[in-house]
Amino acid sequence: MPNIALAAGVLNQIPLDWKGNQARIISIIQEAQQNQVAILCLPELCLTGYGCEDQFLATYTSEKAWESLIQLLPHTQHILVWVGLPVFFEGKLYNVAACLANGKLISLIPKQYLANDGVHYETRWFNPWPAHQRSVLSTSLGEIPMGDYRILADGISIGIEICQDAWEGENRPAHSLAQRGVSVICSPTASHFAFAKSKTRQRLAIEGSQIIQGSYVFANVLGNESGRTIFDGDAYVVHQGQICAETQRFSFKDSQLIVASVEINCQTQVADDLIVANVQWPLSNQTYPHFEAAPWEGTVNIKEEEFARAVSLGLWDYVRKSYSYGWVISLSGGADSSAIATLCYLAIRLAYKELGWEGIQSKMAYIPWIMDVSTEKDFIARMLTTAYQGTENSSDQTRTSAKALAECIGTTHYDWNIDVLVKEYRGIIEKAIGRSLTWEQDDITLQNVQARLRSPSVWMLANINNALLLATSNRSEASVGYATMDGDTSGSISPIAGIDKTFIRQWLIWMEKIGLDGKLSMPGLSHVNSLEPSAELRPLTSKQVDEEDLMPYPILNAIERWAFYDKLSPENCLKNLIQEYGANFSEDQLTAFCSRFFRLWARNQWKRERYAPGFHVDEYSLDPKSWLRFPILSAGLEKDIKP
Numbered sequence: 296m297p298n299i300a301l302a303a304g305v306l307n308q309i310p311l312d313w314k315g316n317q318a319r320i321i322s323i324i325q326e327a328q329q330n331q332v333a334i335l336c337l338p339e340l341c342l343t344g345y346g347c348e349d350q351f352l353a354t355y356t357s358e359k360a361w362e363s364l365i366q367l368l369p370h371t372q373h374i375l376v377w378v379g380l381p382v383f384f385e386g387k388l389y390n391v392a393a394c395l396a397n398g399k400l401i402s403l404i405p406k407q408y409l410a411n412d413g414v415h416y417e418t419r420w421f422n423p424w425p426a427h428q429r430s431v432l433s434t435s436l437g438e439i440p441m442g443d444y445r446i447l448a449d450g451i452s453i454g455i456e457i458c459q460d461a462w463e464g465e466n467r468p469a470h471s472l473a474q475r476g477v478s479v480i481c482s483p484t485a486s487h488f489a490f491a492k493s494k495t496r497q498r499l500a501i502e503g504s505q506i507i508q509g510s511y512v513f514a515n516v517l518g519n520e521s522g523r524t525i526f527d528g529d530a531y532v533v534h535q536g537q538i539c540a541e542t543q544r545f546s547f548k549d550s551q552l553i554v555a556s557v558e559i560n561c562q563t564q565v566a567d568d569l570i571v572a573n574v575q576w577p578l579s580n581q582t583y584p585h586f587e588a589a590p591w592e593g594t595v596n597i598k599e600e601e602f603a604r605a606v607s608l609g610l611w612d613y614v615r616k617s618y619s620y621g622w623v624i625s626l627s628g629g630a631d632s633s634a635i636a637t638l639c640y641l642a643i644r645l646a647y648k649e650l651g652w653e654g655i656q657s658k659m660a661y662i663p664w665i666m667d668v669s670t671e672k673d674f675i676a677r678m679l680t681t682a683y684q685g686t687e688n689s690s691d692q693t694r695t696s697a698k699a700l701a702e703c704i705g706t707t708h709y710d711w712n713i714d715v716l717v718k719e720y721r722g723i724i725e726k727a728i729g730r731s732l733t734w735e736q737d738d739i740t741l742q743n744v745q746a747r748l749r750s751p752s753v754w755m756l757a758n759i760n761n762a763l764l765l766a767t768s769n770r771s772e773a774s775v776g777y778a779t780m781d782g783d784t785s786g787s788i789s790p791i792a793g794i795d796k797t798f799i800r801q802w803l804i805w806m807e808k809i810g811l812d813g814k815l816s817m818p819g820l821s822h823v824n825s826l827e828p829s830a831e832l833r834p835l836t837s838k839q840v841d842e843e844d845l846m847p848y849p850i851l852n853a854i855e856r857w858a859f860y861d862k863l864s865p866e867n868c869l870k871n872l873i874q875e876y877g878a879n880f881s882e883d884q885l886t887a888f889c890s891r892f893f894r895l896w897a898r899n900q901w902k903r904e905r906y907a908p909g910f911h912v913d914e915y916s917l918d919p920k921s922w923l924r925f926p927i928l929s930a931g932l933e934k935d936i937k938p
């Protein structure tokens with residue numbers, strides 16, 4: 296029973312980046328070879344990127360991937376590597392893990408169960424491969440075995456489960472592989488971040504190793520690969536149910552390799568489903584560092600930590616992959632825009648900590664001024680621009696709050712007043728329609744014009760800086776359309792559109808007082824955290840607060856979850872509401888909240904269709920393009936509240 300080194304590599308790839316993806320794969324294979332690794336598992340579809348969307352349907356994509364695969368072969372001496380790519384077989388497309396060993400393509404093993412819920416849409420592009428079906432594919436390299444095979448390499452039998460395969464309970468291929476006899480399963484994966492989801496993946500890896508009483512090597516994608524989804528970059532080497540090595544999630548590096556040396560059972564029996572790879576493992580006399588999870592994984596504030604790390608990595612990857620030079624935020628001093636400014640700050644701080652200044656300069660070499668900047672402080676000021684845009688309805692508290700946060704972060708901060716613009720527009724329209732606008736008659740119009748007139752100026756800053764304008768809507772506001780279209784919805788990404796207002800406020804308090812690892816906090820949030828959420832669009836004397844315009848945020852969030860995650864009827868949502876909140880609100884009040892929620896929900900689907908792309912962070916999202924479809928025109932659900 297020899298000891299061999301098993302490794303998993305996570306990669307931050309870019310869809311359709313042929314050269315870049317290949318270079319990162321070659322670099323991690325070389326790192327593995329230097330570490331005398333025998334078997335290396337890389338993420339699902341890592342040659343093309345997991346998120347190529349309908350470009351998978353272009354045969355060109357799989358042809359380019361095939362070319363790239365062939366170019367990898369000379370880099371696989373004395374190692375067995377799993378690399379993911381799309382492959383056409385008899386006119387149908389499959390999501391495949393290719394086994395490369397010692398300069399040869401050994402086999403192509405397709406995914407059996409396709410992911411098709413939530414953000415996943417795999418059946419649009421791929422076909423599921425039936426269990427136990429085995430065939431051969433004629434290729435430029437000759438006849439290659441394609442199907443439900445095992446690999447026999449230097450006495451070790453290896454099987455595979457591709458991401459969703461492992462989520463299929465009793466049907467997961469690990470069970471059949473256990474009966475057929477494998478000592479190692481590799482699991483190339485592309486499983487996006489959602490709160491606490493990595494624990495499920497970890498459990499699946501542990502159970503996989505227990506099912507075969509052997510080793511399980513699991514490798515996920517890393518970072519914001521293609522825009523909306525962020526991948527944790529988690530990987531595990533598990534042996535007999537024990538985790539031997541794991542990555543530190545949310546790394547800002549291009550890749551991470553983990554290695555563990557394990558004692559493996561040998562097998563030499565020949566069988567129909569066994570393809571022999573001619574490879575001799577390197578003699579592993581190396582001792583490996585103990586690759587273990589980051590300390591923050593074990594803390595009680597794991598949800599806050601995950602949110603901070605996932606979204607800041609999402610923002611960082613987005614800015615560099617879109618070749619932008621930074622971010623612009625219209626900073627009101629309220630919770631949403633302040634949360635986003637803080638997340639941008641964290642993106643820079645975490646990137647700096649992990650990559651160092653030289654690492655940042657090489658990653659951001661496309662920015663013309665990058666070599667002129669020498670300190671982290673200067674870099675923050677160049678990357679992050681904020682603007683407070685007051686009106687006569689703005690309070691001193693929000694102006695002070697925005698200024699204090701901007702100073703604490705070190706943004707380039709502006710403060711100007713837009714009353715002159717509001718007056719000008721109001722005058723033009725009043726003259727045109729021949730009457731004065733009043734708050735009694737024109738409330739929404741007078742609110743919205745202010746929100747809209749904050750948009751052109753920050754777009755100008757975004758254009759001047761070649762920066763991304765960040766929209767600040769959260770999921771709770773998106774539910775009820777509590778935002779002005781082309782006003783505060785302006786922007787090219789909506790980083791917090793996937794999370795509710797209640798959590799944002801809780802996270803801000805944690806960031807002020809505790810922060811990442813209990814160290815990286817933001818004391819400048821003290822003013823923000825003392826304010827009650829308000830749009831500040833009506834005259835100050837009216838004391839506008841969001842929760843009076845709408846309903847208490849916890850109630851709004853509860854109805855939203857019951858209705859659109861649990862898919863309960865409006866009537867049952869109300870029943871739940873009465874049960875949970877009946878002690879604090881009358882039935883009439885709760886019925887009014889429920890009616891208002893469904894009325895605003897149905898009326899504002901068109902707004903959700905028009906939001907800038909947001910990040911997925913929770914179990915569900917309201918994004919119509921990637922999670923929840925709802926008719927733009929409907930009778931609404933309000934009438935269904937009472938029988």
Ligand SMILES: Nc1ncnc2c1ncn2[C@@H]1O[C@H](COP(=O)(O)OP(=O)(O)OC[C@H]2O[C@@H]([n+]3cccc(C(=O)O)c3)[C@H](O)[C@@H]2O)[C@@H](O)[C@H]1O
Nearest residue numbers: 739742743746772776777778779780783829830898901927
């Ligand atoms: N189904 C549909 N398809 C296409 N368009 C549809 C439509 N239904 C209405 N519309 C149109 O939508 C327009 C109204 O939308 P819009 O102009 O955005 O305005 P609207 O949704 O009526 O009002 C904006 C709301 O957001 C609040 N707000 C604004 C800014 C910031 C904040 C904050 O969170 O702090 C809150 C504000 O207090 C107000 O309650 C109308 O022109 C209407 O015709």
Ligand SMILES: Nc1ncnc2c1ncn2[C@@H]1O[C@H](COP(=O)(O)OP(=O)(O)OP(=O)(O)O)[C@@H](O)[C@H]1O
Nearest residue numbers: 625626627629630631632683684767783828829830
């Ligand atoms: N005085 C202001 N200066 C600059 N931007 C503003 C101002 N008022 C509103 N905005 C912009 O409009 C957005 C929407 O306002 P909204 O009130 O929903 O968010 P917030 O002020 O960040 O948080 P809160 O709702 O907790 O007050 C803000 O996030 C901000 O981008």
Ligand SMILES: NC(=O)CC[C@H](N)C(=O)O
Nearest residue numbers: 410458459462485486487
């Ligand atoms: N790529 C996949 O097969 C992902 C499926 C998996 N159930 C997930 O959501 O993470």
